[in-house]
Amino acid sequence: MSNASSGDFLTAVRTRLDAAPESALLLPTLFLLLLMILIFSFTADQFLSLSVLRNVLTQTSIYIILGVGLTIVLTSGEIDISIGSIIGLGAMILGISVVNLGFPIGIGLLATLLVGVLCGLMNGFLTAVVRVPSIIVTLGALTFFRGLAYLLGGGTVMIGFPPFLVWIGSGTFIGVPVPVWLALIAVIFGQLFLKSTRTGQHIIAVGGNAEAARLAGINIRFSKILAFVIMGALAAVASIIMVARLDAAQSVMGAGIELQVLAAVVLGGTSLFGGRGVILGSVLGALILSILQTGLLLSGVVQFWQLVAVGALLIAVVALRISYEPSEVQS
């Protein structure tokens, strides 16, 4: 290849990347993911097996579902760190309604979803209408919802769910685990909603420049509340999958998961300052974190080093991105 044509090629690639700013964020993340798979396929011999792959995917589906929700909330310029506690509360609602009270599973699932929506509604209302910063609202909600979960369930483990729920957790549909299907649906929904609907565009606008959005007649309150409600509903779905996977419900479920999800979303290129949400990036981010952990585990690295590796990777990726795109740090 001559010099000129390689230059042309590079310009063409650049133009392409500029035309679709999102792919500029996605490609490096995808590259990182593939690199990691390559490395672990050498260091851990069972790594590239179908069972490990399926396991990783199933395990990651919860993070992907939560990641979609958190991406939307971050895009609107807010944050939600209460999602782990919504999961705990949802698990209690599911356990009490189905196991303790003997309601049909359909009712239990609906009740769990409803509680997730109500949690989101509360977070959204306090943030958008009462105007308490969302980091504080959801910090309070983090202990508030967890407290409610303990009040409802104490320290007991609820078991004895009907077969349908067990199928949600461990069953397959056309050979693919059900949680993976649910994650796929969440991703398609999130991508279509954020990028292709008016409401999604309004959420981006509100997160990008709230005053400009307001002057353009966009309802800021509605946009933000909706983002939190979607997050709450998706946290309820995650809660259902978690209970289904363990075939048991406990009030501590989901504790600490918000940091993992936040790490995955930020890794994927979503801005912490609002206005830019990369749903597919969050999927890649979640996969990277899972594969890193599974890969290190299978390579015989002790757990403590896994924690160090995850933290270091997160900081390194964001630092790299900022050095290439200074606008990341502004307002």
Next chain:
Amino acid sequence: MPSGMQTGADRRATRADAGTPVLEARNIHKNFGGVRALEDVSFHLNKGEILGIVGDNGAGKSTLIKTVTGAYRKTSGEIWLDGKHVEVENTRKARELGIETVYQASGLVEVMDAPSNLFLGREMTRSNWLGNALGFINRRKMRVETVELLKMLNIEVRNLAAPVRNLSGGQQQSVAVGRAAYWQGKIIILDEPANNIGVDQQRAVLELVERVRDTQGVSFILISHNMDHIFNLADRVLVMRNGRTVGNLRIADTSRAEVVGLITGATIT
């Protein structure tokens, strides 16, 4: 150019005393807490007229148009459109009533591209039932419209998919003014549209204003610190000082010295 100015002056004389005003603000007051930003401000805008608003920094020009267009809630006062009393609760209502506004700064979402900004809050949806029901936007159509508009307005934007923060200040301002022209309001309000942009682009924006006025019969309110722009373009000028109106003069009957005197408070009316 001089002959053009002549006919312009002739037209001005007729426009300045045309029938019912398209827009009238009566006794507008606006307080921010204890601060009186507007005190008993009244003005009217005739059909096809360009009304200039001038005044020092902090005189209350932006506050006045934000109050009139529903971006701020007024403390008291009335807005009349075509002789009818209207309530402008918010900016959406103002747009529905045919008032398009380019606010000073912060009109665009910098992280979004030009088409998204042009259609901000009024995105085009797909025409099939699913598009309507779920509000699926029609990106292709918005992009085509944007290309046409930018071509018509002689605005060069190389990469339409890039966030507008990658555009120059002048290009951003052109997109903001272009948005007001695109939506064809009966009234277009421009808050310092020629600020922060180069001389060529200033001229382009101001020519655009005249062209839209002449072809579409739109009435304009033009806020500016630039006396050249006001005296070349406006039919009438409203002078503000410390939240009050201190002058309402026909350009044909006044001079720069008089207007500047009113702005600074050197002239007593």
